[in-house]
Amino acid sequence: MTINAPLPDADVIIIGCGPAGMTAAVELAEAGRSVIVLDMQPTPGGQIFRNLEANLCDTSLAGQSLLAALGPAYRAGADLIQRFKACSSIDYRPQTTVWEVRPDGTVGWLQGMNAGYVRGRQVLLAHGAMERPVPFPGWTLPGVMTAGAVQTLLKAGHLKPRGNIVLAGTGPLLLLLANQLHQLGVKPALVGRTDRLSDNVRAARHLRPDGLIPLVKGLGWLGRLKLAGVKSVTGLENLAAHGAQSVESVSFTVGGKRRTLPCDLLIVHDGIVPAIDIPNAAGLRLQWDGPNASWRPATTPDGLGASTLPPEMSAEPCVLRITGDARKIGGADAAMAHGRVAAQAILAALDHGAGPSAEALRAVGKALSVRPFLDAAFPPGLAQALPDDDTIVCRCEELTAGDLRAKIRSGFRNMDALRGETRCGMGPCQGRSCMVTAARLLQDETRAADCPPTFRGRPPIRPIPLGAVAALSGLDPRATIRLTLEDKPENASEDTVDAPAE
Amino acid sequence: MPRQNETALIIGAGLQGCSIALFLARAGWNVTLLDKNVAGRHASSVNAGGLRTLMRDWREYPLSELAMEHWRHLDRLIGAKAAESCEVRLGVGQIAVALDEAEMSWTLGRVQEMERRGLGAEELLSATEVRKMLPGLTDQALGGLVSRGDGHANPAASTRAFRQAAMAAGAKIVENCRVLGLERLPGGGWSITASSGQYEAGVLVNCAGAWGAEVAAMAGQTLPLKVVAPSMIVTARTQPFLEPVVIGIDRPLSFKQSAVGSLVIGGGILGKPCADHDTSFTVMDRMPEGAAATLEAFPALAHVPVLRTWTGLEGATPDGIPVIGPGDGTPDLWHVFGFCGHGFQLSPAVGDVVGRSLVSGTVDPLLAPFSGRRFNAGDAA
Numbered sequence: 001m002t003i004n005a006p007l008p009d010a011d012v013i014i015i016g017c018g019p020a021g022m023t024a025a026v027e028l029a030e031a032g033r034s035v036i037v038l039d040m041q042p043t044p045g046g047q048i049f050r051n052l053e054a055n056l057c058d059t060s061l062a063g064q065s066l067l068a069a070l071g072p073a074y075r076a077g078a079d080l081i082q083r084f085k086a087c088s089s090i091d092y093r094p095q096t097t098v099w100e101v102r103p104d105g106t107v108g109w110l111q112g113m114n115a116g117y118v119r120g121r122q123v124l125l126a127h128g129a130m131e132r133p134v135p136f137p138g139w140t141l142p143g144v145m146t147a148g149a150v151q152t153l154l155k156a157g158h159l160k161p162r163g164n165i166v167l168a169g170t171g172p173l174l175l176l177l178a179n180q181l182h183q184l185g186v187k188p189a190l191v192g193r194t195d196r197l198s199d200n201v202r203a204a205r206h207l208r209p210d211g212l213i214p215l216v217k218g219l220g221w222l223g224r225l226k227l228a229g230v231k232s233v234t235g236l237e238n239l240a241a242h243g244a245q246s247v248e249s250v251s252f253t254v255g256g257k258r259r260t261l262p263c264d265l266l267i268v269h270d271g272i273v274p275a276i277d278i279p280n281a282a283g284l285r286l287q288w289d290g291p292n293a294s295w296r297p298a299t300t301p302d303g304l305g306a307s308t309l310p311p312e313m314s315a316e317p318c319v320l321r322i323t324g325d326a327r328k329i330g331g332a333d334a335a336m337a338h339g340r341v342a343a344q345a346i347l348a349a350l351d352h353g354a355g356p357s358a359e360a361l362r363a364v365g366k367a368l369s370v371r372p373f374l375d376a377a378f379p380p381g382l383a384q385a386l387p388d389d390d391t392i393v394c395r396c397e398e399l400t401a402g403d404l405r406a407k408i409r410s411g412f413r414n415m416d417a418l419r420g421e422t423r424c425g426m427g428p429c430q431g432r433s434c435m436v437t438a439a440r441l442l443q444d445e446t447r448a449a450d451c452p453p454t455f456r457g458r459p460p461i462r463p464i465p466l467g468a469v470a471a472l473s474g475l476d477p478r479a480t481i482r483l484t485l486e487d488k489p490e491n492a493s494e495d496t497v498d499a500p501a502e
Numbered sequence: 503m504p505r506q507n508e509t510a511l512i513i514g515a516g517l518q519g520c521s522i523a524l525f526l527a528r529a530g531w532n533v534t535l536l537d538k539n540v541a542g543r544h545a546s547s548v549n550a551g552g553l554r555t556l557m558r559d560w561r562e563y564p565l566s567e568l569a570m571e572h573w574r575h576l577d578r579l580i581g582a583k584a585a586e587s588c589e590v591r592l593g594v595g596q597i598a599v600a601l602d603e604a605e606m607s608w609t610l611g612r613v614q615e616m617e618r619r620g621l622g623a624e625e626l627l628s629a630t631e632v633r634k635m636l637p638g639l640t641d642q643a644l645g646g647l648v649s650r651g652d653g654h655a656n657p658a659a660s661t662r663a664f665r666q667a668a669m670a671a672g673a674k675i676v677e678n679c680r681v682l683g684l685e686r687l688p689g690g691g692w693s694i695t696a697s698s699g700q701y702e703a704g705v706l707v708n709c710a711g712a713w714g715a716e717v718a719a720m721a722g723q724t725l726p727l728k729v730v731a732p733s734m735i736v737t738a739r740t741q742p743f744l745e746p747v748v749i750g751i752d753r754p755l756s757f758k759q760s761a762v763g764s765l766v767i768g769g770g771i772l773g774k775p776c777a778d779h780d781t782s783f784t785v786m787d788r789m790p791e792g793a794a795a796t797l798e799a800f801p802a803l804a805h806v807p808v809l810r811t812w813t814g815l816e817g818a819t820p821d822g823i824p825v826i827g828p829g830d831g832t833p834d835l836w837h838v839f840g841f842c843g844h845g846f847q848l849s850p851a852v853g854d855v856v857g858r859s860l861v862s863g864t865v866d867p868l869l870a871p872f873s874g875r876r877f878n879a880g881d882a883a
Contacts, residue, residue, distance in 0.1 A: 113804075312776060423762075426810060428809055464807065465804060465806065466807070469786075469808050479785050479787035
């Protein structure tokens with residue numbers, strides 16, 4: 001008896017409900033395709049439009065001032081969210097965590113205590129970006145947060161920080177957040193930028209006409225901060241947070257001089273990088289992006305990934321596409337533009353249609369044209385120098401850079417050997433916050449020309465309760481044929497592995 | 503004894519190969535290990551590290567007891583510092599739990615058989631006793647079987663320690679060296695063509711693990727071996743509550759709490775082997791059975807998060823015990839592979855007994871059940 005492959009649950013499964021995922025979902029649903037959208041958050045919007053619907057409906061004074069502070073770029077998502085919700089044919093599954101994606105279109109999901117697999121004929125990874133992990137002395141102290149986390153608390157928790165607030169790092173989000181805080185009546189004690197005026201000037205040669213609007217926006221943020229009397233420095237180096245139970249002060253070097261400031265909340269941000277946990281565990285090819293000191297998936301312009309798995313584990317052709325910031329950092333406009341391209345490519349793969357239109361591809365190029373300027377103006381700063389020996393790199397297992405360096409020197413000279421020996425990357429984060437630093441330490445210690453490949457990713461890439469594993473639904477009947485190594489002595493005749501090798 | 507017999511080539515520098523190399527080198531032999539990857543890359547380093555005589559197959563029992571002697575006195579074998587690095591924890595015990603009548607009746611049978619054979623290491627536990635030893639165990643448990651002297655060790659560290667001990671005794675290890683062909687020399691001994699050159703020795707030992715049958719085939723010998731990928735589930739750290747290792751009888755249950763508090767769940771659930779690519783994949787579709795068996799025994803663990811899974815490549819024979827002994831008509835070619843997922847504990851005894859047999863020129867009677875010739879008669883496919 002042959003067991004057939006399970007039937008697909010939808011034409012397309014989209015992972016992530018931010019600008020890219022929503023745009024693609026709407027495009028595909030309007031073309032009559034069945035779409036399942038899996039997203040970790042309770043409402044559509046992704047990181048940028050987080051909780052937007054609810055905040056738009058909040059008519060209280062506090063609600064209105066929050067909306068005003070978050071600005072027009074936040075409200076700009078309202079139309080897309082409305083269109084997304086109006087598509088009754090989209091099977092939208094919020095509060096759902098994805099813990100495995102396979103090259104054949106199988107997606108492992110978790111919702112509360114329930115978990116299982118769904119299958120799409122095509123899969124679109126629109127799971128977004130993450131903030132660049134920045135290990136520095138004291139970064140694990142309570143009171144040290146990332147800019148993204150503070151924005152989450154503003155948008156969804158309606159929480160405002162108090163006390164002495166220091167922002168440190170680089171990138172548009174840092175300046176945007178400083179402005180938003182100021183507008184909410186929270187005046188930061190200092191905005192310390194790692195970028196220098198020289199970076200900004202050098203970056204000017206990358207400016208394209210389409211990049212002028214973001215530039216004007218950025219200059220506006222800077223101007224408003226200056227008017228408000230928010231202190232600001234550039235060229236910040238050697239950041240450290242100090243405190244017994246939580247952060248009490250920060251120190252840093254500017255212009256060769258060490259400074260210390262009292263601090264209750266240190267907000268750090270060193271730019272955003274594509275989240276690679278899903279593509280890595282799916283066995284998709286990643287490439288090292290030197291200037292951005294991060295990996296990103298290797299894709300065709302329409303987002304198609306490339307499998308690195310042995311032929312018996314890959315699907316032919318690959319049905320995994322990557323879009324939005326998960327593919328290439330570009331922000332919401334670029335994500336929406338590419339979400340459309342990816343959707344058109346998926347329609348072509350399902351129908352053998354025409355594929356992405358020239359106009360849709362041009363829109364991606366236009367939206368991304370400001371990136372070379374931003375990359376040059378805000379190079380990685382806090383994470384630029386490798387951490388010193390006493391700084392924790394793997395916070396799940398509390399391993400310092402010194403611990404890792406010692407093991408690398410004693411012969412653990414590839415990522416998997418290093419992980420196996422030290423447990424770096426084996427904790428709940430599964431390497432999300434330590435992997436890039438471990439790889440750079442390995443490259444540095446071995447004097448390798450290139451950054452080594454990532455840790456091997458295996459499912460689950462996010463924690464699943466044991467009870468949910470026990471009751472997984474949607475299993476592939478071809479995979480569940482009982483195969484176990486029997487240890488019970490007298491039962492040799494019942495062994496299920498007793499087929500002799502040919 | 504002719505001089506050429508005092509040189510050995512061992513294919514596969516895993517734990518078994520290194521253990522044999524250690525004993526041979528100590529006996530004054532000239533030993534070279536060849537490994538297609540790096541020493542200990544596969545099953546040797548990524549198994550669960552169980553040190554268990556509990557529920558051992560009777561045919562393995564005497565070898566397993568000898569191995570336990572070596573583990574107990576590992577400092578004598580490889581030195582105090584190296585022994586300490588192996589994190590040997592004996593005496594925490596391994597317990598088989600009987601969760602239904604059939605398992606309980608098997609347990610009673612096992613104890614009777616144990617007495618009949620004059621072996622005394624496994625004790626019957628009543629329902630009350632087993633629940634007292636295993637907090638959180640389901641009320642459904644009817645009893646169990648304990649081997650109090652059992653425990654576990656760190657497999658990667660142990661593999662490293664045996665490798666270093668073998669090298670200290672004079673064995674040479676050539677890594678990233680793939681065997682391409684074997685040739686028996688006229689008058690005895692073997693010549694190996696490998697990716698890194700030509701090697702010759704009086705005795706050849708095939709310790710190629712999951713690739714053991716492939717190496718045997720290069721010498722024209724057919725041995726039945728299935729390449730499997732046993733896999734494990736690891737949870738987040740929990741409060742320490744469990745010292746002994748718990749195993750199932752008819753259920754795919756096997757788990758322990760690691761020193762850092764995480765639960766390591768095995769039970770023989772198999773992933774997907776890709777031996778040609780030196781790798782294997784965990785298959786989550788097969789994990790529910792192991793997770794369900796764990797929860798049936800310990801219902802309170804339902805909310806413990808699973809963080810990761812792992813797997814490695816292993817060779818399994820049709821009858822569940824390894825091949826250890828000379829090949830058919832080749833006293834100078836030994837096969838030592840197919841440990842079916844329980845070779846870690848046996849390894850010091852395998853080195854001891856195989857080494858002793860090669861040095862003396864007579865196969866030790868302890869190895870009688872493991873001859874590959876058992877597959878020649880009738881039932882082999």
